Amino acid sequence: MVAEALTRLRGSVVRMIQRRYPTLDAGDVYQRASLRALERFASLRERDRVDGWIRRIAVTSALDLLRERRREVALPDDHEVEAPPTPEGDVCSCSLALVNSLPESYEDILRRVDIDGAPLADVAGDLQIATGNAAVRLHRARRALRDRVRSHCGVETLAQCLSCTCEERGCFEESERSGAEAS
Numbered sequence: 159m160v161a162e163a164l165t166r167l168r169g170s171v172v173r174m175i176q177r178r179y180p181t182l183d184a185g186d187v188y189q190r191a192s193l194r195a196l197e198r199f200a201s202l203r204e205r206d207r208v209d210g211w212i213r214r215i216a217v218t219s220a221l222d223l224l225r226e227r228r229r230e231v232a233l234p235d236d237h238e239v240e241a242p243p244t245p246e247g248d249v250c251s252c253s254l255a256l257v258n259s260l261p262e263s264y265e266d267i268l269r270r271v272d273i274d275g276a277p278l279a280d281v282a283g284d285l286q287i288a289t290g291n292a293a294v295r296l297h298r299a300r301r302a303l304r305d306r307v308r309s310h311c312g313v314e315t316l317a318q319c320l321s322c323t324c325e326e327r328g329c330f331e332e333s334e335r336s337g338a339e340a341s
Contacts, residue, residue, distance in 0.1 A: 160199045163208045164192050171216045179220045187223060191216035256306045264299035271296055 168188060175184040194215050202211055257265055257273075267285075270276045282292035307313060 159205065160195055160202075160208060160212075163212055164195060167209060167212055171213060174213065175216060175220055178217070179224065182220055182223055187216060187220045190223065191219040194219060253303065253307050253311075256310060257303060259306060260299060260302055263295060264302055267292065267296050268299045268303060272300070 171191070172184045172188050175182065175187045179187070191212065195212050198215075202208065254273075257268055260268070267281060270281045270284075271278055278292055278296065279289050282289040285292065287295075
C-alpha cells in the first residue's frame with residue numbers, strides 16, 4: 159500500500175519539494191522521505207490518508223535536511239562567539255569564569271555539553287527533559303554567556319577572544335571573584 163502510494167506520488171512530491179525548497183536535491187529528499195514512510199508505516203492510523211501522510215513526511219525530511227546543512231556550516235573566525243571555549247583551548251580566561259555567573263540551569267548544560275563534551279541527548283535524559291528543550295536551553299545559555307563575555311571583555315569576535323588581554327588587565331581575577339560571589 160505505501161510502496162504503491164510512493165510510486166504514484168513520486169512526481170508530484172518531487173515537484174512540490176523543488177518549488178518549496180529549491181536549494182535542496184528533491185530526489186534526495188524524496189528518497190529520505192520514502193525510507194521514513196516505509197519504516198513508519200505501522201504507525202499510520204488512517205490508511206485512507208496515506209497521500210497526505212507521505213507529503214507531510216517529505217516536507218519534514220526537507221526541513222531536517224536544511225537543519226543538518228545549517229549545523230554543518232562552520233563559523234569563520236570573524237563571527238560572533240557562539241559556544242563557550244573549552245578549558246584546554248587558548249581562549250579568553252574570563253569566559254570560563256563567567257559561566258559561573260549564569261543561572262544554574264544554563265551553567266549546568268554549558269558545562270556538560272560544551273566543556274565536558276557530553277552528547278546533548280544524554281544530558282537531556284539526565285535532566286529528564288526533551289532533547290529539543292535541551293537544545294533551546296543550550297542555545298540560550300550560549301547566548302547569555304556570549305553577552306556576558308561581550309559586556310565584560312568588550313570582545314565581539316572569536317579572533318578577539320583568542321587574543322584576550324583580560325589576564326594582563328587583571329579582570330580575569332575579578333570575574334573569578336564575581337563568579338564565586340554569584341554561587
